[in-house]
Amino acid sequence: MEIRVRLYGTLGAGLAAHDPIKGLRLHLPEGSDVGDVIERLEIPRKKVGIISVDGSLAKDDSPLQNGNFVRLYRPIFGG
Amino acid sequence: MKFLKIDMATQTITTEDVPAEYAGLGGRGLTSIMINKEVPATCNPLGPENKLIIAPGYLSGTILVNSCRLSIGAKSPLTGGIKESNVGGTVAADIAHLGITAIIVEGKPSNSEAAYLLKIDADGNAALLDGSAYKGLRTYELVRQLKEAYGEKNSITCIGPAGEFLLTGASIQTTDADGRPCRAAGRGGLGAVMGSKGLKAVIVDRGGKATDALADADVFKASAKLYAKAVRDDDFTPALAELGSAVLVAPINAVGAFPTRNAREGQFEGVEKITGETMAEVIKKRGGKNAHMGCAQCIIRCSNEYVDEKGDYVTSSLEYETIWSMGGMLGNDDLDSIAKLDFLCDDIGLDTMGTGVAVAVAMDAGYKSFGDAQAAIDMVEEVAAGTEMGKLIGNGPGAVGKHFKHDRVPVMKNQSMAAYDPRAIQGMAVTYATTPMGGDHTAGWVVADNLEDFGGTLDRFSAEGQVENSRKSQLHMAAVDTVGICDFAQSGFGAGLDNVCKMVAAKLGKAFSEDDWAALGVRILKAEREFNRNAGFTNKDDRLPKMFYEEPLPPHNKVVVISDEEMDKTFDF
Ligand code: SF4
Numbered sequence: 001m002e003i004r005v006r007l008y009g010t011l012g013a014g015l016a017a018h019d020p021i022k023g024l025r026l027h028l029p030e031g032s033d034v035g036d037v038i039e040r041l042e043i044p045r046k047k048v049g050i051i052s053v054d055g056s057l058a059k060d061d062s063p064l065q066n067g068n069f070v071r072l073y074r075p076i077f078g079g
Numbered sequence: 080m081k082f083l084k085i086d087m088a089t090q091t092i093t094t095e096d097v098p099a100e101y102a103g104l105g106g107r108g109l110t111s112i113m114i115n116k117e118v119p120a121t122c123n124p125l126g127p128e129n130k131l132i133i134a135p136g137y138l139s140g141t142i143l144v145n146s147c148r149l150s151i152g153a154k155s156p157l158t159g160g161i162k163e164s165n166v167g168g169t170v171a172a173d174i175a176h177l178g179i180t181a182i183i184v185e186g187k188p189s190n191s192e193a194a195y196l197l198k199i200d201a202d203g204n205a206a207l208l209d210g211s212a213y214k215g216l217r218t219y220e221l222v223r224q225l226k227e228a229y230g231e232k233n234s235i236t237c238i239g240p241a242g243e244f245l246l247t248g249a250s251i252q253t254t255d256a257d258g259r260p261c262r263a264a265g266r267g268g269l270g271a272v273m274g275s276k277g278l279k280a281v282i283v284d285r286g287g288k289a290t291d292a293l294a295d296a297d298v299f300k301a302s303a304k305l306y307a308k309a310v311r312d313d314d315f316t317p318a319l320a321e322l323g324s325a326v327l328v329a330p331i332n333a334v335g336a337f338p339t340r341n342a343r344e345g346q347f348e349g350v351e352k353i354t355g356e357t358m359a360e361v362i363k364k365r366g367g368k369n370a371h372m373g374c375a376q377c378i379i380r381c382s383n384e385y386v387d388e389k390g391d392y393v394t395s396s397l398e399y400e401t402i403w404s405m406g407g408m409l410g411n412d413d414l415d416s417i418a419k420l421d422f423l424c425d426d427i428g429l430d431t432m433g434t435g436v437a438v439a440v441a442m443d444a445g446y447k448s449f450g451d452a453q454a455a456i457d458m459v460e461e462v463a464a465g466t467e468m469g470k471l472i473g474n475g476p477g478a479v480g481k482h483f484k485h486d487r488v489p490v491m492k493n494q495s496m497a498a499y500d501p502r503a504i505q506g507m508a509v510t511y512a513t514t515p516m517g518g519d520h521t522a523g524w525v526v527a528d529n530l531e532d533f534g535g536t537l538d539r540f541s542a543e544g545q546v547e548n549s550r551k552s553q554l555h556m557a558a559v560d561t562v563g564i565c566d567f568a569q570s571g572f573g574a575g576l577d578n579v580c581k582m583v584a585a586k587l588g589k590a591f592s593e594d595d596w597a598a599l600g601v602r603i604l605k606a607e608r609e610f611n612r613n614a615g616f617t618n619k620d621d622r623l624p625k626m627f628y629e630e631p632l633p634p635h636n637k638v639v640v641i642s643d644e645e646m647d648k649t650f651d652f
Contacts, residue, residue, distance in 0.1 A: 071329075
């Protein structure tokens with residue numbers, strides 16, 4: 001399956017394939033979940049805060065389907 | 080360690096040593112405790128009895144990074160209660176470098192048309208000068224002319240037309256590291272208090288060499304170093320440099336807590352066009368500046384310079400709260416117009432948050448349509464033109480709601496909420512309702528504590544633990560605002576609260592423990608709440624508007640669930 005991923009904050013820094021606005025596309029085996037995306041992109045897990053799939057909040061074990069749009073946000077701080 | 084007292088009635092200036100009761104205080108601790116003691120709580124905020132107190136943080140002017148916050152306090156004409164609004168830029172360090180602990184502006188000139196400039200030179204000598212030639216000027220032009228007349232090497236803190244018109248949404252603007260009047264003590268209408276005193280601008284020389292001596296400079300230096308390292312090492316610091324506080328737009332929208340169209344929804348469908356990521360790209364492409372240093376001694380650089388398609392300066396710094404108030408809150412996804420509105424507010428001397436929400440309420444009442452950016456720009460321009468509509472907008476959302484007989488007005492103590500909807504983050508309901516400041520996110524920012532994905536442990540839709548957590552945060556922030564550390568540099572507390580206490584002790588010359596830090600927070604909140612009670616506030620004022628209890632907020636369709644009894648437990652002292 002093919003999904004779209006977008007990384008927010010500084011998560012995409014250093015990832016050449018990631019366009020800051022459009023994100024990137026990933027091919028994954030059927031049955032993959034959000035955790036697999038994070039692993040594949042080699043992002044340290046503690047750097048990921050909120051996750052959404054097609055606009056709804058999701059978790060590491062949320063299953064994925066062809067065409068999903070996964071967004072990963074970094075933790076926040078401040079005011 | 081001296082107070083500079085400016086009596087506007089007689090135009091006399093006196094200097095006095097800081098009395099013992101105010102020892103160890105700066106910033107908000109000093110302004111709030113002094114206002115509670117010296118300003119009659121029932122006075123007219125725009126009358127002679129009110130005092131405008133301008134105080135650098137206790138650690139401002141030292142070598143500590145990100146310690147350049149200036150607190151400005153008075154009785155607020157917007158809320159009718161006590162107010163402290165703090166601002167960055169360079170002026171806090173400059174005042175501290177002159178050995179001045181606070182500038183206290185009292186009284187009122189008998190001639191209500193008078194305008195003065197307060198000029199303080201490199202030796203700390205202060206004079207009131209005739210400022211009538213500068214009356215009516217917007218802040219950018221004012222600063223240009225003042226620099227021409229008095230030299231580049233000054234920090235300028237001033238009001239625009241909104242402050243002169245005594246509008247309760249008026250800000251006090253101060254110059255940033257590049258000398259632009261783009262940093263605002265925006266909240267509470269303090270610009271109107273300054274205007275009522277006939278004070279157009281305070282000009283402070285940047286070359287002072289009389290900083291208060293430290294009792295133990297070596298200990299201070301070691302702790303300041305640890306603090307800076309913790310800021311540098313924090314994960315969030317590079318994100319703030321790259322995207323500024325606008326880094327928050329996307330995630331807060333993702334969790335459905337981004338108040339949209341006067342808080343009718345918690346997500347904005349146009350958000351992608353106004354995220355921090357989009358903003359940073361636009362700025363980069365057009366040749367503006369990200370990672371811009373807005374304040375003295377800043378090692379985070381959350382500021383930016385937004386430019387237009389030709390690469391010409393539009394505004395600095397476009398921040399999360401303004402992107403919300405002039406963007407999502409208005410259903411406006413046009414970043415260029417948001418930047419223009421940010422500039423207009425700075426130039427006219429208006430709080431971007433209260434002003435955006437005032438426009439949102441007008442749109443919600445049917446005066447104009449959501450998404451009409453030009454209508455928003457026109458409304459803000461009307462403030463400077465002094466029209467009836469302009470007066471309403473300049474007096475904030477409460478005034479607009481009253482005029483249109485519209486009750487969807489998201490204010491607390493008549494000050495607008497901030498960019499976190501309390502229905503989607505219940506902890507913010509407690510902070511908004513109970514802080515003596517009125518709707519204010521910085522008084523107790525409990526957003527991350529409410530979001531599991533950000534390491535929070537509280538259920539954001541439940542009341543459980545919210546009161547205790549907000550109380551803890553509010554007490555801590557009162558102390559942070561006293562030492563004058565920038566909100567975004569709180570990562571430095573990663574080196575330990577005791578490390579910060581050591582710096583306070585090293586300046587004070589006597590022990591200052593973590594217990595003293597906690598006690599300081601309590602002392603400040605007690606003073607602020609006492610002032611508000613004396614001004615006529617009761618527990619009924621520690622509530623949110625009806626809309627937050629009755630209208631479920633999409634997409635999670637929740638309302639505020641904190642009961643009145645729980646709200647009243649927030650400050651059970
Ligand atoms: S982080 Fe931003 S607000 Fe804080 S001191 Fe730096 S430029 Fe100023």
